Amino acid sequence: MTETPLKHLAVIMDGNGRWAKERGLKRTKGHEQGAEVIRDITTYCANHATIESLTFYAFSTENWKRPKLEVDFLMKLLDRYLKNELKTYQKDNVRFKAIGNLEEFSKPLQKRIKETEEATKDNTKLTQILALNYGGRAEITTAVNQLISQGKQQITEEEISNALQTPYSDIDLLVRTSGEERISNFLLWQLSYAEFIFTPTLWPDFTPKELASLIKNYEQRTRRFGGI
Numbered sequence: 740m741t742e743t744p745l746k747h748l749a750v751i752m753d754g755n756g757r758w759a760k761e762r763g764l765k766r767t768k769g770h771e772q773g774a775e776v777i778r779d780i781t782t783y784c785a786n787h788a789t790i791e792s793l794t795f796y797a798f799s800t801e802n803w804k805r806p807k808l809e810v811d812f813l814m815k816l817l818d819r820y821l822k823n824e825l826k827t828y829q830k831d832n833v834r835f836k837a838i839g840n841l842e843e844f845s846k847p848l849q850k851r852i853k854e855t856e857e858a859t860k861d862n863t864k865l866t867q868i869l870a871l872n873y874g875g876r877a878e879i880t881t882a883v884n885q886l887i888s889q890g891k892q893q894i895t896e897e898e899i900s901n902a903l904q905t906p907y908s909d910i911d912l913l914v915r916t917s918g919e920e921r922i923s924n925f926l927l928w929q930l931s932y933a934e935f936i937f938t939p940t941l942w943p944d945f946t947p948k949e950l951a952s953l954i955k956n957y958e959q960r961t962r963r964f965g966g967i
């Protein structure tokens with residue numbers, strides 16, 4: 740049994756497009772269904788005894804390569820999700836936070852993100868972090884440039900950690916759905932000692948019940964962090 744409680748769970752939500760394709764639907768339907776799953780998983784984590792932070796990969800710096808129609812749909816969906824979600828954040832006592840380069844989003848969407856962060860900032864049960872226009876390499880590069888601009892000549896690991904947008908804590912468990920077994924430029928720095936679980940389930944089919952069973956799997960692992 741791991742003695743390291745699961746405090747920070749990170750999730751790469753993948754397989755929305757394939758889920759829709761299997762049903763003869765447009766990819767956008769998969770994203771809509773996927774947004775429902777984010778809500779269920781967040782509520783589950785808010786009620787979990789040890790989880791403090793839950794980070795979802797929602798839009799990568801590489802996802803701009805997708806057709807404009809799909810990107811536009813994802814932006815609208817995000818805005819609608821945050822608008823509708825405010826009630827649930829308050830009910831579940833969840834604080835919302837966004838990481839990533841938000842400046843490339845439209846002004847109204849940036850405003851929605853800031854307002855949601857502000858409205859939920861005193862909630863204490865769980866921090867839900869959405870990675871939006873996020874890339875692990877971009878995050879590290881920005882952190883290092885920030886330290887350079889402060890006049891630093893030598894930089895420590897601790898300084899980099901603190902300059903990242905995700906200074907909450909290292910990731911304990913990373914789950915990726917849809918059967919792909921890669922990181923796709925997610926939380927490169929914070930994943931250095933994370934446990935990984937890849938499940939073939941497509942994100943729109945993922946449930947709190949499956950998450951509970953993956954957490955059991957995590958709890959059976961021995962994390963050595965280089966020790967014995």
Ligand code: IPE
Binds near residue numbers: 753754756757813
């Ligand atoms: C994940 O599902 C959602 C985002 C990346 C926004 P995908 O859209 O990548 O679904 P697949 O991988 O094409 O099935």
Ligand code: IPE
Binds near residue numbers: 797
């Ligand atoms: C990773 O999924 C990004 C998100 C889940 C937001 P992708 O579907 O974009 O990743 P690749 O292209 O399969 O690596």
Ligand code: MG
Binds near residue numbers: 753754
């Ligand atoms: Mg994908």
